[in-house]
Amino acid sequence: MAKARTFYYCRECGYQSSSWLGKCPSCGKWNTFDEEVVERETSVAAAKKKGSSQGSAPKLIHQVTYSETQRMPTHCAEFDRVLGGGVVPGSLLLIGGEPGIGKSTLLLQTALSITDRKVLYVSGEESEEQIKMRADRVTANGQYSTQSSQMYVVSETSMERIFEHIVNVEPDLLIVDSIQTVSTESIESSSGSISQIRECTTQFQRYAKESGVPVLLVGHITKDGTLAGPKVMEHIVDAVLQFEGDRNYGFRILRSLKNRFGSTAEIGIFEMRGSGLCEVSNPSELLLAHRDEQLSGAAVAATLEGVRPMFIEVQSLVSTAVYGTPQRNANGFDMRRMNMLLAVLEKRCGFKLGAKDVFLNIAGGLRVNDPAMDLAVGCSILSSNVDLPIPPRYCFAAELGLSGEVRPVSRVEQRIGEADRLGFEKIFVSKYDAKQIDSSRYKIKIVAVSVIEEAFRELFA
Numbered sequence: 001m002a003k004a005r006t007f008y009y010c011r012e013c014g015y016q017s018s019s020w021l022g023k024c025p026s027c028g029k030w031n032t033f034d035e036e037v038v039e040r041e042t043s044v045a046a047a048k049k050k051g052s053s054q055g056s057a058p059k060l061i062h063q064v065t066y067s068e069t070q071r072m073p074t075h076c077a078e079f080d081r082v083l084g085g086g087v088v089p090g091s092l093l094l095i096g097g098e099p100g101i102g103k104s105t106l107l108l109q110t111a112l113s114i115t116d117r118k119v120l121y122v123s124g125e126e127s128e129e130q131i132k133m134r135a136d137r138v139t140a141n142g143q144y145s146t147q148s149s150q151m152y153v154v155s156e157t158s159m160e161r162i163f164e165h166i167v168n169v170e171p172d173l174l175i176v177d178s179i180q181t182v183s184t185e186s187i188e189s190s191s192g193s194i195s196q197i198r199e200c201t202t203q204f205q206r207y208a209k210e211s212g213v214p215v216l217l218v219g220h221i222t223k224d225g226t227l228a229g230p231k232v233m234e235h236i237v238d239a240v241l242q243f244e245g246d247r248n249y250g251f252r253i254l255r256s257l258k259n260r261f262g263s264t265a266e267i268g269i270f271e272m273r274g275s276g277l278c279e280v281s282n283p284s285e286l287l288l289a290h291r292d293e294q295l296s297g298a299a300v301a302a303t304l305e306g307v308r309p310m311f312i313e314v315q316s317l318v319s320t321a322v323y324g325t326p327q328r329n330a331n332g333f334d335m336r337r338m339n340m341l342l343a344v345l346e347k348r349c350g351f352k353l354g355a356k357d358v359f360l361n362i363a364g365g366l367r368v369n370d371p372a373m374d375l376a377v378g379c380s381i382l383s384s385n386v387d388l389p390i391p392p393r394y395c396f397a398a399e400l401g402l403s404g405e406v407r408p409v410s411r412v413e414q415r416i417g418e419a420d421r422l423g424f425e426k427i428f429v430s431k432y433d434a435k436q437i438d439s440s441r442y443k444i445k446i447v448a449v450s451v452i453e454e455a456f457r458e459l460f461a
């Protein structure tokens with residue numbers, strides 16, 4: 001008989017300790033330890049004593065057979081793209097995101113659009129009336145309807161009763177909004193605690209694996225951007241999707257952080273409108289829609305999000321500093337990176353940016369972490385500084401180094417191809433990237449630069 005032992009786990013990061021601690025040595029949070037009873041670990045000696053085991057025996061790899069899994073399409077192209085072509089039967093998915101970003105809306109729309117299968121939507125956060133009201137709103141434009149859908153809703157937080165509903169409804173897809181609100185009676189701690197979350201997730205996983213019904217879980221995100229509590233959950237689930245965006249703007253990006261059944265390089269792009277989330281299949285064109293006037297300080301960056309090209313407008317405003325210390329502000333771009341770029345521009349292009357206020361904004365409220373943004377950011381700042389516009393059909397794709405050198409970026413051909421398709425006249429890339437490109441294949445003119453000064457001369461001289 002295995003001896004039961006007690007361990008203490010940090011609610012925030014899952015750190016394990018044999019005694020209670022006030023402060024977690026791993027994440028530094030205070031008063032986050034919960035007690036948990038754990039069976040003593042198994043060992044080879046224990047297995048020998050026990051003799052023959054039940055369960056499946058290890059097989060040679062060539063003896064393992066599997067049937068081609070049929071994915072269940074969600075009828076939402078962007079969602080399917082991120083999942084790798086639909087939901088895999090028996091998989092457990094976690095969708096994280098800040099409050100109010102649109103997780104519930106996304107899953108509600110997904111549930112409504114599946115008409116050929118039964119979906120059970122369990123909400124621990126909203127009542128059935130609230131869900132219906134929202135469903136009426138998102139179906140107002142006639143894309144889906146609450147009449148034709150086979151969606152069952154229930155407001156429930158107890159695991160035991162959720163499983164009763166599952167037995168009654170026999171759904172083909174289960175959605176739980178959110179994992180932090182459900183709790184099981186087998187564990188005494190309150191809902192949202194790490195042991196509850198882990199136990200409930202494990203129970204859903206077991207259900208998914210045994211029944212083949214895919215389960216979508218919603219998880220909350222803490223202020224610092226990590227999934228609240230359940231680092232442990234990330235290991236249990238098959239895929240972790242993150243829904244993100246600036247709440248003040250319409251655009252939302254669905255990213256996959258982990259996916260056992262597909263690539264994590266794919267992203268889904270949505271726009272939140274009055275009537276719910278709309279899929280955005282051509283982000284570049286949408287973000288560049290209103291670019292007719294020539295204004296100084298605007299430059300287009302040919303960025304890639306995962307494998308998807310996104311053309312984004314960078315806007316800057318450089319003006320004489322009114323106060324002693326110049327002001328710097330960046331929206332959607334890393335401030336430290338901007339300060340570094342400013343230092344490079346000051347050193348290499350001879351601008352007295354130290355006496356100027358610099359404001360930077362990425363259009364659409366998007367946050368893109370592609371180093372290929374650098375050249376567009378630099379040129380946009382220079383353009384605002386000299387107050388000369390960059391022609392609207394020019395775009396940029398290169399990284400800037402500390403000495404002002406223009407460095408190569410990943411997948412430059414894809415960026416050039418997309419720029420060509422969108423009808424750009426010139427794309428500025430690094431000399432090293434341009435070398436390997438056959439420019440005769442494109443209508444677009446490829447401008448190869450090796451240092452930032454060259455780009456500046458080409459644009460404004």
Ligand code: TYD
Binds near residue numbers: 098100103275276
């Ligand atoms: P919600 O799905 O409740 O977010 P989460 O579940 O991630 O907390 O999204 C709520 C926000 O979305 C809310 O602030 C209003 C906005 N919204 C719209 O703009 N249009 C709509 O049609 C709906 C349903 C929501």
Ligand code: MG
Binds near residue numbers: 100125
């Ligand atoms: Mg919600």
